[in-house]
Amino acid sequence: MTKSSFPVAHFSMTHSAIALGVAAAAMWSAAAEAANDKHYGVVCLRNDTRANITYMRKVGDGDWETRFLSPGDAWKIAHRYDRSNENSSPKVHVKYDADATGRKFTQFKDLERRAAVGDSCQEANVYAFQYEASNRSFISLERVR
Structure with missing residues (x-):
């Protein structure tokens, strides 16, 4: 029986990069929106x-x-x-x-x-x-x- 190998580190880093990218985009969007807030x-x-x-x-x-x-x-x-x-x-x-x-x-x-x-x-x-x-x-x- 062969064991499956799963590149955990690669998967985690890819998802981490995506998560960071999404978070950065959300922060940029929120900052851009806040800059346009009417005060x-x-x-x-x-x-x-x-x-x-x-x-x-x-x-x-x-x-x-x-x-x-x-x-x-x-x-x-x-x-x-x-x-x-x-x-x-x-x-x-x-x-x-x-x-x-x-x-x-x-x-x-x-x-x-x-x-x-x-x-x-x-x-x-x-x-x-x-x-x-x-x-x-x-x-x-x-x-x-």
């Missing part, structure tokens, strides 16, 4: 006019605060999520005088945040104060990106 809700407001803009903002149920934006300036607000990919942030409300002639015409706008990996304007929903195309006496606030 912030971000919105950016910028002034594309040549006028100094005075506006009021309110975050969530907070109080209205008066703010200023010089021509070319931007303001960013980021809300850090309690957990990755939560995608829930307090609302951002803005009110401003849209009449550039000195009369009063108050406009309201709710700014929608964008879920993002980081907290920069490059990753945010961007809104801009701009002159209306048909009448430069009025300023609008529109999402531009």
Whole structure:
């Protein structure tokens, strides 16, 4: 009677290599996925006019605060999520005088945040104060990106 020989070491090393490869792929996949996790809700407001803009903002149920934006300036607000990919942030409300002639015409706008990996304007929903195309006496606030 002949004994069967089984290359145990070869079998174990092959399975170990496969197991290590699978584990490494899983870790790489998890790391890549974690790198894309959204940790912030971000919105950016910028002034594309040549006028100094005075506006009021309110975050969530907070109080209205008066703010200023010089021509070319931007303001960013980021809300850090309690957990990755939560995608829930307090609302951002803005009110401003849209009449550039000195009369009063108050406009309201709710700014929608964008879920993002980081907290920069490059990753945010961007809104801009701009002159209306048909009448430069009025300023609008529109999402531009």
